[in-house]
Amino acid sequence: MPRVVPFYAVKCNPEPGILKLLNALGAGFDCASKGELDMMLRMGVSPNRIIFAHPCKRASDIRYAREHNVQYTTFDTVSELHKIAQMNPDFKCVLRIRADDPDARVPLGLKYGAEVSEADVLLRTAKELGLQVVGVSFHVGSACQNLSTFSGAIENARKVFDEAGALGFNMELLDIGGGFTGHFDEMGNVMFGEIANTINAALATNFPPEMGVRVIAEPGRYFAETSSTLLTPVYGQRDRVAADGSVKKDYWLTDGLYGSFNCILYDGQNPGYKVVRSPLMADSTDSRTFLSTLWGPTCDSADCVYKDVTLPVLRNGDWLMWNNAGAYTVAGACDFNGIEFTTPGKLYVWSDSAVDAAEEGADEQVMNA
Template sequence: MPMPKRRIQARYRRSGASFSVQDRDLVAALENIKNTRATASYGNANAYSSATASGVHADVPTALGVYVKGLAHTVGFKDSLQNEPDAEEVPVPEQPKTLTLEHVYDAFTVETIPSRRLVDVHARAAELVEKHSLEENFCIVDLATVKALYDYHKAKLPRVRPHFAVKCLPDRGIISTLAALGAGFDCASQGEVELVTGLGVPSERIILAHPVKRPCDLRCIAEYEVPYTTFDSVSELHKILASKVKVKLILRIRADDPMARLPLGAKYGAPLDKVSELLSVAALLNLDVAGVSFHVGSSSRNPDAYRNAIQFARKIFDEAKEIGFNMHLLDIGGGFTGSFDANGNVTEAPSNFDRVRDALDEIFPDDGTFEGLQIIDEPGRYFAQAPVTMACLVYGTREGTNDAGERHMDYYITDGLYGSFNGIIYDGLDLPTYFLQPNKVAPLAGIDNDFDKIKISSTVYGPTCDSLDCVMRNIPLPELSNGDWLMFPDAGAYTMAGACDFNGILCSKYLCFYVSSEKMTSTATEKELSDLVYANDRPACTLVQNR
């Protein structure tokens, strides 16, 4: 009977369950310590400017303690970090020919419309409803709008290469358009990497910008050779070491704009007082920290938040240089918005690209201080919001009275809080709406007739059985009928991307029709805004009011 393999006597405890570390793991740890760039001054980043082998040997127990702690962090799934269990090898899709706008427009059957105004989008929507006998949710995606936003970004921030935040709207047409224009991509998961590379985008244009990765995400980095990924904790460093993946690391720091619609720092981003420790551990583990990233928050309201964060990043670049890291990537995150004024000019208000550019030129001058410096950002809402108009079918009506005894109408549409309107709860979504009646002769229902002048207090419900599934409550709408459509402009950001199919209702499956506007304009004229667009100025339900 063969003797069982001996395991090291030292045992550690996690969540009440014991586990063991084999001798070979500690031997490998000691070998890494011998080859590390770090000294024994663990926790003091400034001491790394004089890293020597003798310095390491001076305090091997300290260094070994860091490695053993890392083994304790990863032993529970260390093998799965490197090998996908019981899975067949999936070949990486062959890269198609280089994307061009012509190729994209042909692949997605893009139709030209006169402008991005409501009246022209409405006319195209009416054609689609008639041609395809539509009765489920659909959207119209204007790829010319995407290009206009990209060109403006390039003009205002010439040193910054945008990396579209795929999570905001993983739409194949928008991704392909941005790829053809030269953008990179901020992916947060294996699925997003596979989506982007499957459209022909080379992996060197991707950053996997999730600071806490699942085992499958680490394997994805290795399989697709994604060059960069972010981290914000010691635990993540140990996971990356255990995975043996070759990737450059970007330290994500916390740099919140308290005025942002959705600050993100509570969940991700290392506090500044942890930066030295993280750099120290990375050096000790012989991992390559190549830059700094931050995200001031979604829909930032304060342009100075970027300047403050850029200043923090510069201090970290300088500190890391003393240790021996060759930092060359600065990722300034997202938080920008994009819209069009009456003359068709892009505006990023309340953000301010000019102030961001000035801060970059002042704090990270293009003077060779950091050789090969690359600056990227991660705009999601900026590219995704304005190009998309969603359309939802009215399939039920109910007449009643409100608390004041006045006539009130309830309408039921094919999307709701469990679908694309999830942002009402999670993202502060407050979409304007207008209506489409395919049987009306007028190019936009309500123009030059009395129909729109009769407005009734109305509530719009989503399609699920949940009574909280309410999109708009007590707003003035014209009287609608089954078969009419409600249309929601500027609706691409964090809407369809977060939809689910609760109740078996396929809210996550929008039909997408692509157009290219010949002229950039604001979504609506002042008259259309006052006469035809109904702003949802009340929260949808008590749940939102009390959040």
């Protein structure tokens, strides 16, 4: 999508390694709180490469954005417009409209996004308050499934652009949100072609280049999902013998629902795993499999990652490896029971091509400074 500039959704995974690489490559950033704004500004990101993409902001967040010259923010209610008028009337406001994919893994329209039919009232209120409305945003939902959702949303955005233009607003920004997959195909290419083609066609029809509209997106999962692999050692086990004499296995892992596997509860994920045998022990000779339950490490009996899955016999010290663990995992963890879920041990592996690209981008920034 050559016309679309990515603004990485920091909430997806605020891992400094990811943020620094994307910053070096020239990406923008979608922030949703004072904490995320502060993180990116301290990293040296210019305020003009940040969009404060939260339609209902706390007063302290608005004040922080004003004090640090963060210009762009989203809104979707009359209430938010009055807050902005009172606390930071210099904001460049972006109207978020609802654009639901009913099959998205995490639909967002129940909470955020104004109906297109509500746009007129919101735009007129902004006009009366003397605010600047400069664009439209939407989000089809995390892990979008239906391509037509993007087409319909872009078409609706153009309708709102025209309404705003008729009221005298200078509309210059379209934010197409996120919802993009981050998986790779067998050849190592991101599975993105159909989505990209759909979006490019809708942009060409509704926002041709001669309009001069800047187009951004808020990808999170697209960049972060495949960036991380989670490894959980088995550190406890038990046999449960049923009345019929069959045996089920219980295994305890070092991570659970209060940690990175919160993604099962909040993000609708069903993470896959592979067994990795401990290199410190002899090869296992037991080829039997059992129905098994994988427990997280807390005292909460609800902390169950999977129940009744078929596994080979595991030993304390064997591992389960979970690929594609970079999106909405550790970012949503908490340290319940005093277990340090939010600060797991990390091992960084850098590809030469990524490092070269980052270094070249950094050199260009120095030369252009």
